[in-house]
Amino acid sequence: MAKAEKKTETKHELEPPKEWKPFIFGIFCNWCSFAGADQAGTSRMQRPADLRIMRVMCSGRVEAHWILEALKEGADAVLICGCHLGDCHYVEGNYKTARRMPLLFRMIEQFGINPKRVRFEFISASEGAELTELIKEYSEEIKKIGPGPFNKYFKK
Amino acid sequence: MEEDLKIGVYLCHCGVNIAGVIDMDELEEFTKTLPNVNLVRQYKFMCSDTGQSMIKDDIKEGLVNRVVVAACSPRMHEPTFRRAIESAGMNKFLFSQANIREHSSWISMKDKEGASRIAKDHIRMQVAKVSKLESLQPQKVKVTPNALVIGGGIAGINAALDLAEQNFHVYLVEKTATIGGHMAQLDKTFPTMDCSACILTPKMVDVNQHENITLMAYSEVDNVEGYVGNFKVTVRQKARYVDTEKCTGCGNCAEECPVTVPNEFDLGLSLRKAAYLPFPQAVPGYYTIDMDHCIKCGICADPSVCEPDAIRYDDKDKFVKLDIGTIIVATGFDPFDPTALKEYGYEKYDNVITSMQMERLLSSYGPTLGKPVRPSDLTAPHSIAFIQCVGSRDFHPGRGHKYCSRVCCMYAMKQARQYMEKHPDAKIYIFYMDIRAFGKGYEEFYEIASREYGIMFIRGRLSEVYEDPKDKGIWLRGEDTLLQVPVEIKVDMVVLSVGIEARDDSDKIASLLSIQKTEDGFFMEAHPKLRPVDTLTDGIFIAGVSQGPKDIPDAVAQAKGAASSAAALMAKGEVEIEPYFAVIDEAICTGCKACNSMCPFGAITFDKISGISVINPAKCKGCGTCVAACPFGAIAQNHFKEEQLDVIIRSVLKEGGVY
Numbered sequence: 084m085a086k087a088e089k090k091t092e093t094k095h096e097l098e099p100p101k102e103w104k105p106f107i108f109g110i111f112c113n114w115c116s117f118a119g120a121d122q123a124g125t126s127r128m129q130r131p132a133d134l135r136i137m138r139v140m141c142s143g144r145v146e147a148h149w150i151l152e153a154l155k156e157g158a159d160a161v162l163i164c165g166c167h168l169g170d171c172h173y174v175e176g177n178y179k180t181a182r183r184m185p186l187l188f189r190m191i192e193q194f195g196i197n198p199k200r201v202r203f204e205f206i207s208a209s210e211g212a213e214l215t216e217l218i219k220e221y222s223e224e225i226k227k228i229g230p231g232p233f234n235k236y237f238k239k
Numbered sequence: 240m241e242e243d244l245k246i247g248v249y250l251c252h253c254g255v256n257i258a259g260v261i262d263m264d265e266l267e268e269f270t271k272t273l274p275n276v277n278l279v280r281q282y283k284f285m286c287s288d289t290g291q292s293m294i295k296d297d298i299k300e301g302l303v304n305r306v307v308v309a310a311c312s313p314r315m316h317e318p319t320f321r322r323a324i325e326s327a328g329m330n331k332f333l334f335s336q337a338n339i340r341e342h343s344s345w346i347s348m349k350d351k352e353g354a355s356r357i358a359k360d361h362i363r364m365q366v367a368k369v370s371k372l373e374s375l376q377p378q379k380v381k382v383t384p385n386a387l388v389i390g391g392g393i394a395g396i397n398a399a400l401d402l403a404e405q406n407f408h409v410y411l412v413e414k415t416a417t418i419g420g421h422m423a424q425l426d427k428t429f430p431t432m433d434c435s436a437c438i439l440t441p442k443m444v445d446v447n448q449h450e451n452i453t454l455m456a457y458s459e460v461d462n463v464e465g466y467v468g469n470f471k472v473t474v475r476q477k478a479r480y481v482d483t484e485k486c487t488g489c490g491n492c493a494e495e496c497p498v499t500v501p502n503e504f505d506l507g508l509s510l511r512k513a514a515y516l517p518f519p520q521a522v523p524g525y526y527t528i529d530m531d532h533c534i535k536c537g538i539c540a541d542p543s544v545c546e547p548d549a550i551r552y553d554d555k556d557k558f559v560k561l562d563i564g565t566i567i568v569a570t571g572f573d574p575f576d577p578t579a580l581k582e583y584g585y586e587k588y589d590n591v592i593t594s595m596q597m598e599r600l601l602s603s604y605g606p607t608l609g610k611p612v613r614p615s616d617l618t619a620p621h622s623i624a625f626i627q628c629v630g631s632r633d634f635h636p637g638r639g640h641k642y643c644s645r646v647c648c649m650y651a652m653k654q655a656r657q658y659m660e661k662h663p664d665a666k667i668y669i670f671y672m673d674i675r676a677f678g679k680g681y682e683e684f685y686e687i688a689s690r691e692y693g694i695m696f697i698r699g700r701l702s703e704v705y706e707d708p709k710d711k712g713i714w715l716r717g718e719d720t721l722l723q724v725p726v727e728i729k730v731d732m733v734v735l736s737v738g739i740e741a742r743d744d745s746d747k748i749a750s751l752l753s754i755q756k757t758e759d760g761f762f763m764e765a766h767p768k769l770r771p772v773d774t775l776t777d778g779i780f781i782a783g784v785s786q787g788p789k790d791i792p793d794a795v796a797q798a799k800g801a802a803s804s805a806a807a808l809m810a811k812g813e814v815e816i817e818p819y820f821a822v823i824d825e826a827i828c829t830g831c832k833a834c835n836s837m838c839p840f841g842a843i844t845f846d847k848i849s850g851i852s853v854i855n856p857a858k859c860k861g862c863g864t865c866v867a868a869c870p871f872g873a874i875a876q877n878h879f880k881e882e883q884l885d886v887i888i889r890s891v892l893k894e895g896g897v898y
């Protein structure tokens with residue numbers, strides 16, 4: 084490929100969808116929640132195709148500014164999933180997350196964003212069914228609230 | 240650096256699993272538009288030899304220097320592709336896997352457009368990530384050649400013996416006073432009718448005598464720290480109130496002890512003393528004083544009773560620290576308690592007993608020396624009804640478990656046959672939902688039970704069980720669902736074929752070891768088909784019923800599998816661990832100590848001389864919690880650096896926008 088042609092900027096040739104569907108950006112821990120999402124898939128549990136998942140080793144790694152950035156860039160909702168309290172692969176990473184989240188919720192509200200657009204949930208490696216129900220329910224909730232405040236294609 | 244990026248994206252069809260939902264050609268066209276993508280290929284099975292060769296050839300020809308595979312979950316095949324990449328001479332950490340199966344095609348099989356959209360998003364997320372990844376060198380750590388086996392039932396015993404035979408040292412920790420587990424309570428084993436004690440007790444003795452096994456009965460795991468190859472385990476050796484160095488197992492203390500309590504080994508059908516040996520063949524053969532019931536009368540401590548002077552009323556729990564390389568969890572099961580199922584009348588009617596109690600009644604060293612009697616009048620029953628699936632295969636909340644316990648059909652037939660061998664005229668009924676005789680020789684066993692023994696199999700769940708007050712017989716009411724007629728029978732005794740459930744303390748074990756449980760409460764295997772003895776925590780394996788209901792042959796087979804996996808790690812002597820540790824940038828760190836308290840592994844210390852915090856990579860397990868806590872962004876976690884994750888969010892949301 085010639086150097087001049089090289090695409091260094093993202094130019095996705097993806098057309099915006101005709102109608103709005105919630106875009107839920109998920110940040111899942113490797114040991115419980117990502118494995119739980121795998122289990123949901125392996126068991127063919129059907130859910131709305133609204134969730135994209137980014138993997139981190141532990142929910143304790145989640146930075147508050149990622150959540151704000153995802154919202155700022157147009158995500159309709161951000162879902163953080165970690166192990167149940169007491170089940171953390173790293174002993175207590177999820178406690179740290181659980182402690183940080185209330186601060187973040189307050190901040191989001193101060194920014195004028197509906198705090199329902201951010202959620203922190205516990206999904207264990209065997210809770211594919213719970214994840215499926217969660218996404219169904221969350222997707223419905225986001226549909227009621229409408230597109231995110233910074234969604235580039237759809238306005239409330 | 241940017242100029243040199245040559246990303247190869249490999250799209251896997253996974254047969255029809257992905258390609259049946261997602262239009263792969265369209266996906267390829269889309270992927271080609273992503274930045275720095277040099278080539279895109281698709282193939283039916285990327286994980287196959289041919290698929291891996293495609294990647295290797297491209298690397299060797301210099302076409303790609305970063306690889307993204309869009310396929311199944313990275314939890315499934317990340318190691319596979321990393322090996323392939325490494326063998327082609329590339330650093331294996333310059334790889335990323337996009338999940339377009341479990342998180343896309345399999346969860347949205349009807350909404351194909353939706354699945355395809357997720358696939359595209361997941362691919363561009365990983366393409367963005369891989370462009371920022373850096374070469375890393377895996378860390379190698381030594382594996383201590385000591386194994387810890389938790390649970391001394393038939394699975395734990397087999398695992399311990401297999402490892403000891405391979406010259407690894409084994410610490411076998413058992414909660415109760417003796418090893419043997421539930422198998423020691425059984426009289427005979429289906430389908431070969433081997434005497435349980437005859438095949439089990441020699442193994443128990445082997446464990447006790449093996450030079451490579453340290454048997455720690457009446458002990459519990461108190462704490463587990465560390466990681467694969469280097470676990471630091473604390474075991475609490477509970478006070479027996481008997482000096483095990485001196486006790487000769489003569490039994491004088493039990494004979495003289497004035498306190499009697501129900502014997503749990505016989506499920507309350509017999510009595511034992513406060514000073515006791517669970518059963519005559521118990522291993523180790525030391526007596527134990529049950530302090531919950533002991534009145535400290537001092538009789539057993541009298542030199543005329545205990546000549547070796549082994550009684551110690553002031554005995555205390557001891558904590559022993561062990562260096563362990565691998566751990567095998569074989570904690571077994573609890574039998575289901577049918578008291579909550581009121582319609583069966585357990586504990587309400589004298590002549591309704593559980594199958595475990597029946598097993599003890601049939602046992603030659605049980606309370607009736609192998610001649611079952613009904614509890615109300617201690618006479619041999621002329622008719623017995625077995626009720627199957629008590630606590631199993633029931634989807635109603637509060638009535639037990641959804642799963643099949645897998646052993647009840649067989650043990651009910653076995654107990655019925657055993658009873659009929661002693662009482663050929665007895666009438667035996669088995670009320671069942673389906674007879675599941677699936678193992679080797681099981682169907683044949685069933686065939687003989689119904690044709691030659693004349694055991695009556697009635698298909699249907701009972702609606703009512705009630706006692707005849709005159710003779711304490713039990714009336715059973717239900718429906719024969721094959722003949723579609725109501726059934727009303729009176730029998731002398733009812734045996735509830737109770738199912739198997741996870742140990743009530745399995746939650747504690749799971750959190751001690753950081754292993755997961757499945758919805759049914761049993762420990763979760765790393766992969767249901769291909770890694771049935773591994774857990775998600777490296778170096779910890781599971782065996783026996785603690786992983787899910789199974790019979791003795793299956794439990795032993797799994798124990799041997801777990802022993803083999805543990806041995807493989809220890810024989811190699813070292814193991815690679817992912818170098819995902821965090822590093823503090825000295826130039827940025829202000830020494831605020833915000834991260835110090837974040838680390839549960841004590842990997843972060845404050846260096847007083849330089850005034851900054853330092854991370855010990857050997858102790859760091861790579862969770863990244865400190866990274867998120869640092870207010871100055873001074874900490875970076877390998878493979879999960881800020882710029883490597885932030886770019887994922889931007890790629891899927893910013894330029895080009897959502898969708």
